[in-house]
Amino acid sequence: MTYVVSRFDDLRASLSGTVVTPEDPGYDEARRVWNADIDRRPAVLVYCATTEDVATAVSFARGSSLEMSVRSGAHSMAGMCVGDAGIVIDLSRMNDVEVNPEARRATVGGGALLRDLDAATQIHGLAVPSGEIGHTGVAGITLGGGMGWLTRQHGLTIDNLVSATVVLADGRVVRAAADENPDLFWAIRGGGGNFGIVTEFEFALHEVGPQIDLAMLFYGMDRAADALRMARGVIPDLPPDVSFQVVALHAPPEPFVPDEHHSRLVFALVAVGFGGEESHRGVVDRLRSALPPLFELVTPMPYTALQQMFDEGFAWGAHAYEKSLYLEAFTDEAVDVIVERAADMVSPMSAVHFFALGGAFSAADEASTAFSGGRSPRLCTFIIGMAPDAGAQSAERAWVRGFFDALAPHAMGTGAYVNALGGDDGHRVPSAYGTKYPRLQRIKAAYDPENVFHRNTNILPAP
Numbered sequence: 001m002t003y004v005v006s007r008f009d010d011l012r013a014s015l016s017g018t019v020v021t022p023e024d025p026g027y028d029e030a031r032r033v034w035n036a037d038i039d040r041r042p043a044v045l046v047y048c049a050t051t052e053d054v055a056t057a058v059s060f061a062r063g064s065s066l067e068m069s070v071r072s073g074a075h076s077m078a079g080m081c082v083g084d085a086g087i088v089i090d091l092s093r094m095n096d097v098e099v100n101p102e103a104r105r106a107t108v109g110g111g112a113l114l115r116d117l118d119a120a121t122q123i124h125g126l127a128v129p130s131g132e133i134g135h136t137g138v139a140g141i142t143l144g145g146g147m148g149w150l151t152r153q154h155g156l157t158i159d160n161l162v163s164a165t166v167v168l169a170d171g172r173v174v175r176a177a178a179d180e181n182p183d184l185f186w187a188i189r190g191g192g193g194n195f196g197i198v199t200e201f202e203f204a205l206h207e208v209g210p211q212i213d214l215a216m217l218f219y220g221m222d223r224a225a226d227a228l229r230m231a232r233g234v235i236p237d238l239p240p241d242v243s244f245q246v247v248a249l250h251a252p253p254e255p256f257v258p259d260e261h262h263s264r265l266v267f268a269l270v271a272v273g274f275g276g277e278e279s280h281r282g283v284v285d286r287l288r289s290a291l292p293p294l295f296e297l298v299t300p301m302p303y304t305a306l307q308q309m310f311d312e313g314f315a316w317g318a319h320a321y322e323k324s325l326y327l328e329a330f331t332d333e334a335v336d337v338i339v340e341r342a343a344d345m346v347s348p349m350s351a352v353h354f355f356a357l358g359g360a361f362s363a364a365d366e367a368s369t370a371f372s373g374g375r376s377p378r379l380c381t382f383i384i385g386m387a388p389d390a391g392a393q394s395a396e397r398a399w400v401r402g403f404f405d406a407l408a409p410h411a412m413g414t415g416a417y418v419n420a421l422g423g424d425d426g427h428r429v430p431s432a433y434g435t436k437y438p439r440l441q442r443i444k445a446a447y448d449p450e451n452v453f454h455r456n457t458n459i460l461p462a463p
């Protein structure tokens with residue numbers, strides 16, 4: 001015991017960041033992650049302050065045979081960023097965002113959150129396409145792909161990645177870009193945390209907002225099938241500056257929800273306009289006239305507010321479980337399953353999200369990144385079960401599994417978005433990547449032959 005403590009003391013002394021062990025008062029807070037279902041007890045957590053700290057922590061972990069996990073925003077639903085008895089390399093203090101508005105570039109620390117990125121870029125009327133919840137980590141979301149409200153306009157987060165600084169398994173620090181370590185640059189754009197620890201990202205920026213137009217049209221379960229079929233007709237004709245999603249949820253007790261509909265199961269058709277009111281109104285009028293909603297919220301709002309609109313609904317501390325697949329469209333068969341299974345959702349915290357992907361997402365070259373699942377227009381489907389405690393969560397987990405099993409026969413093959421694979425989905429990783437998997441395995445063998453970075457959606461090194 002004394003031996004272990006003294007080794008952590010050496011580590012502590014060699015870092016500009018800090019170290020937390022089970023003996024420290026902040027240990028229980030430090031080992032928490034977003035998903036309260038995850039309750040793991042690492043041997044040590046290293047809060048890195050610099051790239052050198054990260055390299056030191058990697059060398060230390062390897063020298064002491066401690067299993068490594070890497071944590072930025074702590075939003076891996078499967079809790080891959082923390083393991084029992086291992087070392088957590090935490091980058092949350094490396095969260096600086098520097099913006100060069102003339103060059104349209106942002107340099108982002110490996111531990112920044114989406115809200116840090118949005119705040120720093122929107123001051124200049126700029127943005128990086130990313131995800132939809134402000135407290136998610138830039139690193140995890142980027143390395144798996146990164147989809148959100150701007151994906152139809154400007155592609156995935158990885159489509160806007162210019163370069164990255166990576167600490168490799170052997171402790172070396174390298175730059176990955178189109179003209180430097182191009183195989184590594186290809187692999188980290190979709191291949192997750194398999195190849196090293198990214199301490200800095202460089203992104204291209206786009207003019208966005210500051211105001212956008214939001215429309216949420218809500219339909220009761222009696223009209224849900226009609227609403228989904230109507231969405232099927234609208235999605236292929238969407239203007240390029242309008243994003244579209246469908247969400248099944250319990251109506252929240254918000255002022256825009258009439259009292260009699262609070263807590264009722266509803267389907268929301270959500271259209272976000274980035275191209276001015278006129279283009280947005282065209283879509284909203286079409287939706288309204290095709291199928292009048294039960295109630296609606298149509299309003300301009302700041303882009304930064306859109307990016308935090310669901311933050312409370314997905315706050316830290318819930319017990320969560322998810323499964324995901326791609327649908328080509330809301331076919332009649334898929335609609336029947338979705339409506340039937342959504343009706344069994346019990347927890348008011350659970351939801352099913354369908355991101356309509358197309359536009360710039362589909363214009364990007366399929367082969368240019370390691371992104372899993374293909375680029376043709378599709379609906380990325382997230383079935384999310386959430387509850388306030390573990391007891392209630394077991395029913396939601398069963399609901400998610402049943403929903404997934406029923407919908408899987410209607411999915412687009414076996415491709416899947418790796419950032420939304422559940423904790424028991426490790427076996428789906430090869431098929432999620434499909435024909436890209438062997439190339440990923442070869443790059444893994446070149447950069448991490450011993451698979452020291454394996455607490456992730458793991459790609460096995462080629463033999």
Ligand SMILES: Cc1cc2nc3c(=O)[nH]c(=O)nc-3n(C[C@H](O)[C@H](O)[C@H](O)COP(=O)(O)OP(=O)(O)OC[C@H]3O[C@@H](n4cnc5c(N)ncnc54)[C@H](O)[C@@H]3O)c2cc1C
Nearest residue numbers: 072073074075076081131132137139140141147193198456
């Ligand atoms: C509430 C919520 C909302 C979400 N919304 C979206 C969304 O809108 N769009 C979307 O595309 N996805 C979304 N996701 C999925 C999200 O992309 C993944 O959960 C992602 O892994 C989270 O990244 P993180 O840094 O917060 O997580 P962490 O748990 O810190 O990291 C997850 C994994 O990423 C790797 N990793 C993290 N940091 C680094 C690093 N610096 N270098 C190398 N590897 C690293 C590690 O393998 C780690 O295990 C959401 C998830 C949650 C829980």
